[in-house]
């Protein structure tokens with residue numbers, strides 16, 4: 287699909303263009319995507335993997351960018367940490383974005399370390415007013431530094447803070463409203479966290495601001511019996527596909543991406559997941575139209591009644 291010609295392009299809404307359905311670009315598939323049509327609409331790349339001065343990765347990304355839109359997705363921003371923002375990192379990210387002109391830049395609503403120690407994990411935040419003020423201020427500084435708005439992704443989580451004063455979805459929505467950032471809604475992460483913490487994932491979807499939703503992530507998780515683990519190492523489950531369908535019905539066509547980071551399969555498997563996302567989206571978008579059509583048909587059969595003032 288050519289995003290430039292897509293009828294759902296978000297002209298005037300503040301949302302970036304609809305890119306279609308893409309996959310994460312992983313080293314295992316470099317040869318495959320260089321030498322044959324990828325059969326996907328776009329690629330997401332891990333920003334940090336390309337913050338280098340040269341070499342094969344940058345060469346591959348240059349070739350890929352000639353043919354496809356890309357999004358830069360980072361894991362090191364640590365937007366929620368109380369450590370100072372990493373200015374050299376932001377300089378490198380800005381340079382990378384200026385070089386490759388991604389459709390947007392994203393990272394996670396989390397913290398990854400404190401006191402100079404890196405936890406090498408995407409850790410959840412306490413959802414308090416104090417944390418909200420802290421994160422919003424840092425998002426604004428990052429956006430100024432990069433010269434563009436960013437999108438933040440909801441992470442999967444396994445612990446919660448007793449002193450959280452609001453829900454994750456209210457916190458995420460407020461960060462977006464106050465800072466002007468977009469939301470990368472990871473449908474699998476919502477499902478995993480909903481099971482782990484016992485909330486309703488549909489309430490989550492219905493509570494985030496639709497105008498801020500820039501992108502969806504879809505991925506596989508593992509059932510550990512007493513909890514779900516966000517493993518990204520196998521196919522998307524039926525329950526997550528069902529939640530994706532609800533998300534499409536609520537938010538319309540949103541650029542969607544298949545994440546697969548461990549036990550990476552043949553590229554054709556990712557293509558198949560990508561096609562499935564596209565099919566489900568078309569079905570979900572057609573369903574309300576059919577319902578509307580039925581309502582229109584029912585109305586048209588109704589006997590004329592008294593005229594009602596507007």
Ligand SMILES: [Fe+2]
Nearest residue numbers: 439472503545
């Ligand atoms: Fe994700």
